[in-house]
Amino acid sequence: MAITGENFIAGQRRSSGTTFRARSADSGEEFGEAFAAATSQDVIDACKAAAEAQDDFASRPLSERAAFLRLAADKIDALGDTLTQRAMKETGLPEARLNGERGRTVGQLRLFADEVENGGWQKLRIDHANADRTPPKPDLRLRMIPLGPVAVFGASNFPLAFSVAGGDTASAFAAGCCVVVKGHPAHPGTSELVAQALTEAVAESGLPAGTFSLLNGTENSLGEALVKDPRIAAVGFTGSRGGGLALMKHAAEREVPIPVFAEMSSINPVTLMPAKLNDAAEDLAKAYVGSLSMGAGQFCTNPGIVLAIKGEALDRFLAAAKEELKTVGGQTMLTTGIHKAYSEGASRLAKRTGAELLGMGEEAPGTCGQAQVYTVSADAFLADKDFEEEVFGPASIVIRCDDLAQVKQVLSGLEGQLTTTLHMTEADHAEAASLMPVLEKLAGRIIANSWPTGVDVTHAMVHGGPFPATSDGRSTSVGTLAIDRFLRPVSYQDMPAKLLPSALREGTPGCLVRIDGEYRA
């Protein structure tokens, strides 16, 4: 499949604006085709086409919507090595990781296909009329309907699983929303290959062409225009805090404000409980360094801070971590910009009052990120709020606490997080129980005895959390509950059966329904 560098506007390739080129993650040097930056007319046309396609797409039987998602998955799978090789060059991520990420991406599309057919997300409710009540009770029936066209922003760190056909796109399609993707300029060729697969899936499924569009570009003004287009009804974003806050502002300033689901930043606090630390200091240290340096630390759930109580066990942990760090080779970061931001962030961290360098990975040439771990006392951490700044990459801080009360104090003062973790044995359970209310308020996911990197795509996953981990802690961007973000309820009162959506007519809808208050599975 040839890469042409064009945008996809409702099934049509189009290039009319200025151009930019992909850069090799290794060298930062431009290579290959020129990519056309989307013009403001492209934005308008893509959004118009999405709005025009919306009713048709939303009204297709759920089986058709599911079949479309499965076909999209098959087509992305079929891209095979072409996709992997292109993504490797653009992102610097290794082959095995990208093949795994392709599996995750198509698995996600297929999971949402199953979820569409499950139908529970429609939240069907039927309250029958009662003429004998005073006043008479009307017949009321409720279902969830799609919000309308969704703008999805591709993320740099998951060029497949959170980009053009990633979690936001899959859940928006599953909800019945047309999608306009703003591709991430760090992997435009990867984006185009996936967009071609989606465009084919749309056409072969007989869906209206406006169901999907891809807009390329390097300027923030493109994203702003997309969010401000009056036809866009919601926004999905994964990226920096600055980027997320800007989109929230644009969305709030619209004549009709719209919800923004931005996943922005998290330092994913990990607490090593005393008994566990004592039992397994060395194993924990090894796993910690593995988790923080995996994928050059470029995960939203990277363990940015570790809390433990001072003492001999913590000393053993630190010594082991220091040794382990020495074995960590540098790994190419996603872009030269991310590498630069990482180096600068790590320098700021190193200079903060109380920060002490514990150890570093192997010296990292070029655009590789060098792993590094710092220690700091809880008092010093508490004295400087900037210690909470996310340093995106393989850097982490171990916070030395006086006692469990101080662990709790640090955790209570942190900003909202995607995850928080407890390492513990049974001997730690009583103390851990006292932390649970703090942890529930802190994060969207509480993990026991593993490391936060690794986000399962399933029904009970929450990849979300209180601000600023996300713009809206009432949602998740991974797992089937993500579909809820793009839906709103509509109630039908005394509506003749012929005019009701079929799922709300009498008879079994074949999925979860709540009838006169009682759930029926």
Add this chain to the structure above:
Amino acid sequence: MAITGENFIAGQRRSSGTTFRARSADSGEEFGEAFAAATSQDVIDACKAAAEAQDDFASRPLSERAAFLRLAADKIDALGDTLTQRAMKETGLPEARLNGERGRTVGQLRLFADEVENGGWQKLRIDHANADRTPPKPDLRLRMIPLGPVAVFGASNFPLAFSVAGGDTASAFAAGCCVVVKGHPAHPGTSELVAQALTEAVAESGLPAGTFSLLNGTENSLGEALVKDPRIAAVGFTGSRGGGLALMKHAAEREVPIPVFAEMSSINPVTLMPAKLNDAAEDLAKAYVGSLSMGAGQFCTNPGIVLAIKGEALDRFLAAAKEELKTVGGQTMLTTGIHKAYSEGASRLAKRTGAELLGMGEEAPGTCGQAQVYTVSADAFLADKDFEEEVFGPASIVIRCDDLAQVKQVLSGLEGQLTTTLHMTEADHAEAASLMPVLEKLAGRIIANSWPTGVDVTHAMVHGGPFPATSDGRSTSVGTLAIDRFLRPVSYQDMPAKLLPSALREGTPGCLVRIDGEYRA
């Protein structure tokens, strides 16, 4: 029960600020006790107490939470005639309406008590581990938890059902959130009586005193301080668009933005389909005038515009409406301010290009609202967006359309609404079906063959709708689904049973649960 004019700060009566007095709705004259305006320290203390009470209140067994709601209902019921008489004087609403509204208020509290015990709102999900998968699948369990303390703004037009212990308060309590109410200054005595009942219910239920507070005041700065308090996690509001937009702005500007659920304005378009209009022009006219003038038109779901196709049947409808209007007596409006705003809004409407007065109700003395209906051609309506301005009170516009295409054009261009209505016979169904996609995008509730005033409190009700009907169309403020506004998901990964919330341990939770993707009722 004596009215003292004090605020309730976590169970304590307190008055330290400047004072204001209740005004008679009839005369606008001050009467009775002096009410203490809450100071900024009062706001801080109420929010602090709420934050301190939050974990305790949220962790009580659901049976205790439900019992508290039922006790609150009993205590409000027991206020009986004292409450009705006070509310009559403050709001001008008639006795029967206020007794009915008390019934609705306590019924709502009891419905949410049942809903708390039903437990489906917890959205329990369990995905079991699978060690054989590559990579191994963790055990994940999800539930919804309360957002934290909620600020509730009492509404002027429902001094009981959407005020101190109204729908927002009941649903926030049901979700496990402590509540700080900002009482509406148009009915401070009514608010105090209900607050006293809630305060007693909190104490007698053994709940922490900070579970509930009431703050009085007449200045916007009080509401602003409350919304900006860092301990407040969400806002419930019913009122004017200006008020709602201001709260949205305050909430978005916070260091940690929070969700605002503001129900703001709606003109509730009603469409008279041709066959129905032909069959029942006179009956429709009579019911229309009854609906628009009921309660002096002071309902969020008042029928502000009616659409119909020009012709003999519409002429009959208009003639009958004109006659029926003459029988409508003036009714005291809620406050002199609302009366003034109504008079001014109606004057603006009368002067708009193309507006023609159809008829008026009886001359209305003092602070009574005089019912009035205007007609306008669809062309003139489409030419002036200001025709969409809500005139809060018994005024309405009939839009004369050329044909069904023009009906659709007008409906498609309207702002978001709480409700929209179709009057039709079977002969109209085919044409009505073509309108349904427009109506679903337009409103939160679609009503067949009745009038929009009257909002049933039940499971399948949606009292919400796209902006600006509400700040967030993904919610409802009436009915059991309202509880969802104040919840967020948390996922527990590989958590030892001892540390899991009891509902997520193995065994039957006794309510709706989704296990490995399958719903079990």
